[in-house]
Amino acid sequence: MIKMTQAFQKVAAIRGMNDLLxxxxxxxxxxxxxxxxxxxxxxxxxxxxxxxxxxxxxxxxxxxxxxxxxxxxxxxxxxxxxxxxxxxxxxxxxxxxxxxxxxxxxxxxxxxxxxxxxxxxxxxxxxxxxxxxxxxxxxxxxxxxxxxxxxxxxxxxxxxxxxxxxxxxxxxxxxxPAERAAHRAALIEHLEKHRDILDEDGQRRMYSNPLRVLDTKNPAMQEMADSAPRLFDFLxxxxxxxxxxxxxxxxxxxxxxxxxxxxxxxxxxxxxxxxxxxxxxxxxxxxxxxxxxxxxxxxxxxxxxxxxxxxxxxxxxxxxxxxxxVEVEAPAECEVYVVHQGEDAQRLAARVGEDLRDAGLSVIVHAGPASFKAQFKRADASGARVAVILGADEVASQTASVKFLRAQEQGEAAQQQVPLAKLADALNNKG
Incomplete structure (x- = not known):
């Protein structure tokens, strides 16, 4: 067995190459x-x-x-x-x-x-x-x-x-090209007359790419650039x-x-x-x-x-x-968040989630056991507009409790019971 004697040094992204979370x-x-x-x-x-x-x-x-x-x-x-x-x-x-x-x-x-x-x-x-x-x-x-x-x-x-x-x-x-060539000759002549004020980039480009010399950000060269022959006059x-x-x-x-x-x-x-x-x-x-x-x-x-x-x-x-x-709102993680309590409800939630996806809705089914309070907190943070609630009563009656989470839809009854067979239609009608 190889004994690890030194902790692995964390690796960060290369500077200037960013993660998008x-x-x-x-x-x-x-x-x-x-x-x-x-x-x-x-x-x-x-x-x-x-x-x-x-x-x-x-x-x-x-x-x-x-x-x-x-x-x-x-x-x-x-x-x-x-x-x-x-x-x-x-x-x-x-x-x-x-x-x-x-x-x-x-x-x-x-x-x-x-x-x-x-x-x-x-x-x-x-x-x-x-x-x-x-x-x-x-x-x-x-x-x-x-x-x-x-x-x-x-x-x-x-x-x-x-x-x-x-x-x-x-x-x-x-x-x-022919027009730029004529302008290039005139521009080089102009740059040669002002050679003493050209910076290092200007000196280097004077003969190889003189047009780019005019694109300088150097304040000391602005007057020279402004007075240079204009390409437009050679068109x-x-x-x-x-x-x-x-x-x-x-x-x-x-x-x-x-x-x-x-x-x-x-x-x-x-x-x-x-x-x-x-x-x-x-x-x-x-x-x-x-x-x-x-x-x-x-x-x-x-x-x-x-x-x-x-x-x-x-x-x-x-x-x-x-x-x-503009105010750019972060898109919601899903349209529907399914919360559940108990093993039977959890299994039903998985099937309900697939049925809703078949109907074109984006769905997150809460993973693992947690209290209803914790699940609703997560549902709200997801940006979902509606929570579908499954517990022992819902499993027995083959219904779902539906709660609208967003302010614009909370004029509806606080919580509605919907037969599972009609759930997708009920949620899509709210779209």
Missing amino acids: PGASARWEQFEEIVRGWLRGYGYRNVRTPVLEHTRLFARGIGEVTDIVEKEMYTFTDALNGESLTMRPEMTAGIVRASIEHNLLYDRPQRVYSIGPVFRHERPQRGRYRQFHQIDVEALGFAGPDVDAELIVMLARLWKLLGLTDVRLELNSLGQ GEESRTHFEGVCKRLTDAGIEYRLNPRLVRGLDYYNLTVFEWVTDRLGSQGTVCGGGRYDGLVELLGGKPAPAVGFAIGMERLLDLWEQS
């Missing part, structure tokens, strides 16, 4: 139900891709000179075959990979969405975690400004469904027409927006329309949702050229904002 998880499920219904309303269908992908997918798709690829990805070498693998830091590249691999765009465009965890190695803070969750929505194969606008309009509907009133829309156009007629088409449709929908010429997003694959919904209620992590058009990504990842547009929502941030804005 039943109370919080119930709110997530409530939130996800709203989200899935909203997405069905626009014809979006669910797709689920692996959490683990080849590293080259993200380096190619997101861009090697981005914060995500340079600093934030969880990457390791597979001990079995030596391949470099990465926990997904975002979902778009994986969804595009899947659409290419399975020929999703062979006969028609696709509206798809995914909900799940993504991983970035960064300093945990409010609204920013190492494992967090995204709602990712992609419209694949659609070229026109009508779908860009539809995505923004559907987001406005989501904010309304959640009761959010302080989320603002910022909008920009990144044009096409050709086709890009301007596309952007104007988006703006007209937003105006038609009554959606207010602010043009933000410095809005570039953090990923390399965007072109034409880019947008963010932002708030002041989440501290420095004010972006609730971001997205835009990425017409070149399908071809870049090996598929036939196809336009695409989409967005991603950080679920933790949106849930935080939702709970700040």
Whole structure:
């Protein structure tokens, strides 16, 4: 026998990777139900891709000179075959990979969405975690400004469904590659003239990704960024027409927006329309949702050229904002709680519970013996609207005592006797 000489040290969750306990998880499920219904309303269908992908997918798709690829990805070498693998830091590249691999765009465009965890190695803070969750929505194969606008309009509907009133829309156009190349040359020339005030990130990105230098939060660089050449001034007629088409449709929908010429997003694959919904209620992590058009990504990842547009929502941030804005009640654990006294009643309670579930009700049957007082306390804490009571008298008469627990239903008789054969109908009529 091995003698244990040292107590096992407790293991805590990794910092920035959080447990969701039943109370919080119930709110997530409530939130996800709203989200899935909203997405069905626009014809979006669910797709689920692996959490683990080849590293080259993200380096190619997101861009090697981005914060995500340079600093934030969880990457390791597979001990079995030596391949470099990465926990997904975002979902778009994986969804595009899947659409290419399975020929999703062979006969028609696709509206798809995914909900799940993504991983970035960064300093945990409010609204920013190492494992967090995204709602990712992609419209694949659609070229026109009508779908860009539809995505923004559907987001406005989501904010309304959640009761959010302080989320603002910022909008920009990144044009096409040739237009960005001309702007890039002018921007590098501008940055070279202000080299002495660029911080370390600015110096590093000046030639590799100069557009991201303008996205700086460094106060010392703001004046330089404000005076930089604007990409919008380099847009050709086709890009301007596309952007104007988006703006007209937003105006038609009554959606207010602010043009933000410095809005570039953090990923390399965007072109034409880019947008963010932002708030002041989440501290420095004010972006609730971001997205835009990425017409070149399908071809870049090996598929036939196809336009695409989409967005991603950080679920933790949106849930935080939702709970700040409206009173979110914790969902009840069940509709019916069955209390019982005595062995025969306990056995009957198990059968009654199954019959009620057959009728579509959610039921908890109290486990083990306890006093009626203790069982009723637990029934009330469960949030159930009704308690079904079984004791020796009920077993003998094949009836149940029914007690409504919620204030809105307590105008009924304090306790009613109902034949077991009619119990499900009686409870469903109160639904």
